[in-house]
Amino acid sequence: AQSVAQPEDQVNVAEGNPLTVKCTYSVSGNPYLFWYVQYPNRGLQFLLKYITGDNLVKGSYGFEAEFNKSQTSFHLKKPSALVSDSALYFCAVRDDRGSGNTGKLIFGQGTTLQVKP
Amino acid sequence: DSGVTQTPKHLITATGQRVTLRCSPRSGDLSVYWYQQSLDQGLQFLIQYYNGEERAKGNILERFSAQQFPDLHSELNLSSLELGDSALYFCASSAPGLAYEQYFGPGTRLTVT
Numbered sequence: 001a002q003s004v005a006q007p008e009d010q011v012n013v014a015e016g017n018p019l020t021v022k023c024t025y026s027v028s029g030n031p032y033l034f035w036y037v038q039y040p041n042r043g044l045q046f047l048l049k050y051i052t053g054d055n056l057v058k059g060s061y062g063f064e065a066e067f068n069k070s071q072t073s074f075h076l077k078k079p080s081a082l083v084s085d086s087a088l089y090f091c092a093v094r095d096d097r098g099s100g101n102t103g104k105l106i107f108g109q110g111t112t113l114q115v116k117p
Numbered sequence: 118d119s120g121v122t123q124t125p126k127h128l129i130t131a132t133g134q135r136v137t138l139r140c141s142p143r144s145g146d147l148s149v150y151w152y153q154q155s156l157d158q159g160l161q162f163l164i165q166y167y168n169g170e171e172r173a174k175g176n177i178l179e180r181f182s183a184q185q186f187p188d189l190h191s192e193l194n195l196s197s198l199e200l201g202d203s204a205l206y207f208c209a210s211s212a213p214g215l216a217y218e219q220y221f222g223p224g225t226r227l228t229v230t
């Protein structure tokens with residue numbers, strides 16, 4: 001079955017330090033992987049995706065993610081964290097089973113990122 | 118602003134009642150997805166429509182139903198509401214194809230009392 005795991009409920013970093021939010025996946029075919037961020041009382045905002053190609057994917061707000069096929073991981077990174085990055089982060093995999101144009105997202109449980117000044 | 122709109126933002130209703138949540142996708146997007154976010158279940162896929170037709174179903178209760186209209190807006194109907202239905206309900210839309218990301222609306226917060 002397609003699944004995504006985010007092993008950390010919360011990640012704490014100091015402002016200016018690099019951050020990593022971890023994600024591992026399990027899929028039966030090609031992985032289509034996504035990161036979303038959710039601020040309090042807001043919807044999910046798309047950050048970046050991996051479909052194919054370069055293992056390092058760059059996204060919005062200075063975020064990037066590293067796809068590692070052998071470790072089945074897709075960790076979210078940022079070289080220098082900002083207090084405003086504090087939010088809930090979701091990793092997701094697209095479920096490509098079934099007929100064309102299906103593609104629901106299967107989400108991890110979310111990781112709360114807390115960046116302290 | 119994702120371009121996906123949802124109404125209402127908040128809804129408070131009593132057990133046993135029926136409510137309708139509305140979603141308008143981004144201009145040009147044919148696919149609409151509905152998700153439920155709750156503390157105990159996390160983000161769960163409910164149902165997908167593509168150009169008016171149902172394409173995929175997740176763990177959607179029989180008391181819930183949805184449809185997509187010719188103008189591509191979608192409605193999620195929740196009936197015989199229970200306390201456990203209290204959650205955030207998100208609508209998302211995307212362009213055709215698995216490679217395209219989904220864009221989420223701001224959600225409707227449903228509280229069942």
